[in-house]
Amino acid sequence: MRFAFTDDQIALREAVRDLLAAECPPEVVRAAWPATDGDGQGAGAGARVDAARVDGLWGHLAEMGVFGVLVPEADGGLGFDEVAAAVVLAESGYAAVPHPVVEAMCVVAPATANPAPLRAQVGWGADRLDIVGELVDGAVADFGSAVDPDRIGTLRATMGTAAQLIGLGRRMLDIAVAYVTEREQFGVPIGSFQAVKHHLADARLALEFAAPAVWRAAWSLATGADTADRDVSMAKAMAADAAHLVGRKALQCHGGIGYTVEYDLHLFLKRAWLLERLWGDTAHHRRVVARAIGV
Amino acid sequence: MDLTWSDAQEAFRTEAHDWLRESFAAWQADHGGVDAIPSGDTRAGFGIHLDWERRLFENRWAVVSWPKAYGGREATLWEWLIFEEEYYAAGCPPRVTQNGIFLLAPSLFAFANEAQQDHILPRMAAGEDTWCQGWSEPNAGSDLASLTTRATRTEGGWILNGQKTWTTRGAFSTHLFGLFRTDPTAERHRGLSYLLVPLDTPGVTVRGFGRLDGDEGFAEVFFEDAFLPDDALPGGVLLGEEGQGWKVAMSTTSSERGLTLRSPGRFLATARRLINAWGAMPETFRAEHAALGDRITGVWMQAEAYQMQTYQTVTGTVEGRPSGAESSLVKLWWSELDVELHECAMDLIGVGALAEGPWTKGYQFSLSGPIYAGTNEVQRNVVAERVLGLPRK
Secondary structure: OEOOOOHHHHHHHHHHHHHHHHHOOHHHHHHOOOOOOOOOOOOOOOOOOOOHHHHHHHHHHHHHOHHHOOOOHHHOOOOOOHHHHHHHHHHHHHHOOOOOHHHHHHHHHHHHOOOOOOHHHOOOOHHHHHHHHHHOOOOOOOOOOOOOOOHHHHHHHHHHHHHHHHHHHHHHHHHHHHHHHHOEEOOEEHHHOHHHHHHHHHHHHHHHHHHHHHHHHHHHHHOOOOOHHHHHHHHHHHHHHHHHHHHHHHHHHHHHHHHOOOOOHHHHHHHHHHHHHOOOOHHHHHHHHHHHHOO | OEOOOOHHHHHHHHHHHHHHHHHHHHHHHHOOOHHHOOOOOOHHHHHHHHHHHHHHHHOOOOOOOOOHHHOOOOOOHHHHHHHHHHHHHOOOOOOOOHHHHHHHHHHHHHHOOHHHHHHHHHHHHOOOOOEEEEOOEOOEOOOHHHOOOEEEEEOOEEEEEEEEOOOOOOOOOOEEEEEEEOOOOOOOOOOEEEEEEEOOOOOEEEEEEOOOOOOOOEEEEEEEEEEEEHHHOOOOOEEOOOOEHHHHHHHHHHHHHOOOOOOHHHHHHHHHHHHHHHHOOOHHHHHHOHHHHHHHHHHHHHHHHHHHHHHHHHHHHHOOOOOOOOHHHHHHHHHHHHHHHHHHHHHHHHHHHHOOOHHHHHHHHHOOOOOOOOOHHHHHHHHHHHHOOOOOO
């Protein structure tokens, strides 16, 4: 029994974390949004970067081999298992990478034995496009259903989405903690108020117990456990609930400043809203668990 | 990541599983069957449950992780977890010795001298001495450091004055471990000492009173010029050094909040019983109560997640990365989970839930979880300040 990541997995996580800190700061996430909304106002006004950095990010990830985590070394991949995939995808969630990384890593690359699919070959399915376009960004409109995910691909992508939700939750909590520590009202940091403390303690609590559920689901997939379907659904349901709660708490603790497009929080918040619904929503996954445990 | 058990661990599980099931059934039969045995938190039930504790002790199952010299098996933390899973899966009762073996013992291992350990630990494990926790006072609950019960140094011992309250099983216990103010000039957590007090000491009066569930599970303990001799226990009555009581007590607090008091096995077993109760309801009921089914699925997931988080924590502990204030997260999780588990059961049973029964008992007891061992409001402050790093003021 050992419930912890290996040194290799930690090294991979650190490498991906460093890459994303450099290449996927919030202004890159912001640049993936449509330039204007219906009224012609810039959604990301004030923080534009060259849109080429958004496209370039895909190349950086491919170069590092991130999409090939689950592709055998013989096919040019990294030959890791689902636990490593979970570790990497939590980082992509933390950075809110504005690309379909889960789909590339968990579905397209293993199915095509291609560790570095092109961005144009990967995307969210057409049936999900409207949600994606409205809520998150405009950069995913070019997907054709080139690869139809099989059971394992679906389970991997569902687990991977859960891992991203953990990362998103951690990011939103970090943003909120930093904010309430600095922001002063009534002459003191608002983070000294019990009501604010309790909001963020609840957020931390949800993440503390959802994350191990995701790592366990990854391990179940990696070992072909009989309980893999149940464990993946539990992970997705718990991670979605946790990220949703953290998002609500983080937004509330920011007051009016969080309720603006200039502030970064919404970039992460809206991505979490999307991922909660991708690869099966929470109601679906709770039903899967319920059937498995005899409820 | 490796979520499998070794052959030795599986063998340990099998041994525990078989002994617990057989012996628990025998104990119940010897006391007139399951329905005839009162709660261990009642005067009538306490002695019967001590008999269970003695059976555990005689077969080295009372304190599996302790040294063999004190009645244990020197089991690893992993084996202890396995034992707990099997214990509650077999339906065995809450431990009436728990305040001693789970709360005092960790402090004894860390701070007691050899004479104290040699005398106290085996008698505690055997259920010969039973220990209650003397911390809370009428005006010192969550704000424990404001306690005022005094211990004044005198020739050959201490003079005790003051009052403790909400002392669980105090009315049935033989000994009390508690915090006393030994330096009246020092404030708050300074000037406190950790004393071990036989409850038959003259000047000590114990008065049991009813908890919410009607059991005499609580006691008030009055100290009126009670003389506690230094040699009341071999090795002395002071645990740790004079004035260091807070430090000694905090080592117990993290045990109480975290894993050792409420391991995941207990909640997984409750969740399993809840699912069985759901499955026994008519199809029409289940169709009409689909929302309840969803909640039951939710609490099962929470219990399962607690198991996974525990495996993660124990891995860290055995690899030299012990957790600190994170124990407050654990206390929040299990205490609120326990309430939700029992609320589901109450809703499942319907009006009948208001009659006496194991679920009703369990529900009333679960409601104490968010209060004892530091209220959950205090735990949330701890999480915010010590885990997240938010400003205290």
